Amino acid sequence: MLLFDDYRKIILDEIKKIYSIQDNDMDINGNFGDFTLKIFKFKENREEVYSKIKSIMGKDFIDKIELQGNYINFYIRAEKMLDTIDNSLETFGMYPNVFQDTSKALIEHTSSNPTGPIHVGRIRNSIIGDSIYRIINRYGTRSCTQYFVNDSGKQVISLYLGHIKYHRDEEMTVENLLDGYQKIYTNIEKDPDIKKEVQALDERYENGDSQLIKEIQKTASIVLQSITDSLEKLGIHISTYVWESNFIMYGNVNELINSLSDNLKSEGKAKYIEIGDKKIFLTRQDGTSLYFARDLVYHMFKSENFDWIIDVLGEDHKDHVKNLDYVLHKFLDFPSRIDYLFYGFVSLDTGKMSTRKGNIITVNDLYEKTVEESVSIIKEKRPDYGKDEIDRISRAIAASSIRFNIVKINANKPLTFRWEEALNFEGDSAPYIMYAYARACSLISRSGKSGKSSVEYNEYEKNLIKAIYFYPYYIQNSVDFLRADIMAGYMLYLVKSFNDFYLNCPIVGTEEEQKRIKIVEVFKKIMEDSAELVGIQLLEKI
RNA sequence: GGGCUCGUGGCCUAGUAUGGAUAAGGCACCGUCCUUCUAAGUCGGUGAUCGUGGGUCCAAAUCCCACCGAGCCCGCCA
Incomplete structure (x- = not known):
């Protein structure tokens, strides 16, 4: 609050x-x-x-x-707004101050199947999820993030089988695992034996073959490591990981299915629940569990420790979630608040992405190219910067740009990824924001003489003060509607107000210096606060 | 076929939840401003039947209905 x-x-x-x-x-x-x-x-x-x-x-x-x-x-009155901000910063070190809620929130995001490197489609999930986490945390709700690692089911079994069949003698790497996985899916059509092999492994897995489970966990963890490495490049750190296989190994899935037994019907040995005229299957004919059942278990597990659950999911999960939510509340007395945050798919201008088909742009590719572009621009604009400095700045710009270009767009809009937009550092972009911050820092270092508030403020000064004063309303809206793009929009609004002020109000060496530097200092603080929420990395020099 | 979502200048986006003041930004294009604090910036210009057609209302980008177009879902996949 x-x-x-x-x-x-x-x-x-x-x-x-x-x-x-x-x-x-x-x-x-x-x-x-x-x-x-x-x-x-x-x-x-x-x-x-x-x-x-x-x-x-x-x-x-x-x-x-x-x-x-x-x-x-x-x-x-501008001076009243400035006083409000200033007092809060002086007293609490932040504006606005927060009341630390005793409830705890869990944001589940990413949870990509560990069957390949993370690509620019999936990263929308991580970027939105991580920003929402930061915003809610800032609001005063103690929060953490979680990744549900899907290390069971046919996809990850196919990943494992791909290695056995096509790269048996090689040490597992992300590259050869992905290659094997793609081969399984291209060959499964012509070779029905592959399907049987997958099924056989799945049965062994579900019957708790601990050797196999370990092998598959190891396989998944190699791919998972590459995903989390990519996330870290963007400043996304996930607090906790939950492995799906544990719910199978420790019998939670079976327990849940038993507890629902009064509401389940059977078709042969397969069990399902009826919702309207739809049959939602929890187990297969062979007794193995389905994603729906495991997801129920996972959600019950989350509710044990958290009062507020937020799931960040692709829009393809909408139907699944509708059924999930129904069962959680109707049959399982789900105790926590739960919100589902959906995002529209990211496509390329050449069509849609598919890990299995291999037409993806990975986050690593995007990151490398964005760093490269940034380096060449810095070399051109700042010929006096040294190598380390260029390195540091270009990485901050790359991470910030990638995040900002995605977070600024309303989650439920479809998104088409375009290189020319991703590599454009002008206009409504992260570097535009970072640049304004660097200007503010430069002003402060040149002056440093901030003074007491005045009562007279011109329109540029007042508009900037007002934009800063309004910060809490934007946080509030972001939280109320779980929309990180509102914070991104706020940053652009704030920076525009600053640029207007900067261009029209000379500072260093003028009579207005003390008063204006005060505003710049306050602006700097709010920039730092809000940039953190959308993952923009501010630098004193860019 | 049924369900959900999206449609705003050439392109991208905000505004739609809660109807209300000249539909707000960015990219691209044309022009302006570096002997004052970082020109990744600034200012000005060109450019919008707010998908189409109805309806409700004093008032509709926003609400309702129909239609068109795009995406997603409709698995004993996840």
Whole structure:
């Protein structure tokens, strides 16, 4: 929960004393004031409403109140907003301050099948999930992230079989594992024996053949390592890993199926649950379990330790989740709050990606190319930078750019990956944000003389202060709607306000220096705070 | 066929939840500004039947209905 002097709420509460209004009748940041009250719905004469509200609104933070058309606009004193921010930073080291919630949240994200390197489609999951985790954590809810490692089922068994059949004598690497996996899927059509081999392994696996389970875990862990290495490059660190095989080995899957037995029906030996006119199978004819059953177990497991569960999933999981959620609540008394966050697929301009078919752009490829591009631009623009410096900056730019280009887009929109956009460092991009921060740092290092607040602020100064002051409202919205793109949009808004200020308000060596440097310092702090939430790595020099 | 999601200048995106002020940014293109703090920046210009057609409303990009187009799902895969 966020703590700050919420002028919007204070104004709303005052008005509520005389009129029945809803919180959403008042917007922030209209073009015509800092807070705007819509008065279309008021039956009374507008002038009357205006003068009544004006007469009860004896607040020292209000500069002026104006009636403009069907709106009443509230203008807040810049120095009050700046004081609010500054006091919070001085006292708590952050703006806004938070109330640490005792509940705990778990964000499950990525959970890619460890059957190949992570590609630019899957990374959307990780980037959104990690940002949501950072945002919720910032909000004051203790959170951690989790990766559900799918090391059971036919896909990972195929990965293992691919190695046995095609690369038996080689040491396992991501490359030869992926090659074997792809060969299994290209050959399975013409060679029905492969299907039987997979099935045989699956049965051995589900019957708890511990030697086989270990081998397959080892196979999966090699691919998983490459995935987490890729994630780390983007600054994504996952707190905990849960291995699906454990639920099979320790019998949890069977327990769950037994506990549901009153609600299960059978078709031969296969068990299913009926939802509407659909049959959702939990076990196969041969007795082995299906993903649906294992996912139920996993969710029950998550709820043991967490009050709030968030699943980040591709939109292809929507139907699965609908059924899952139904069973969790209808038959299993699922105790925690649960939210599902879906994202649209990422395609290439040449079509869709498929790990099995091999037409993917891996995160490693993307990262390497983005670093390369960045290095060449730095060499051109900053010929005096040394090798280490170029190295450090280009890596920060690459990680930040990749993340920002994905996080800035609303999760439920489809996304087409294009190289020219990925490698463009102008406009609404991470380097644009990083650049503004570097400018701020440069100003502070040149001056360092911040002073007491003034009462006079010009429009550029005020707009920047206002953008900073509004930060908590954007965090709140991001949390309420579980949308990381709102934070990305906020950063662009904040930086635009700064650039406007920077261009129009000279600082070093002027009479306004102390006052303006103060604003820059505060801006710098909020930049650091908000950049953290979307994974942009700020540098003092770029 | 049924279900879900998306459709906003040439391209990408915000705005849709909660209907309300001139539909806001970016890319590309044309032009402007480095003897003042980082030009990865700034300012100006060109460019939008908000997929189409109806409806509700004082008011629709936003709500409702139909249709069109794209994606995803409709497995004893995950």
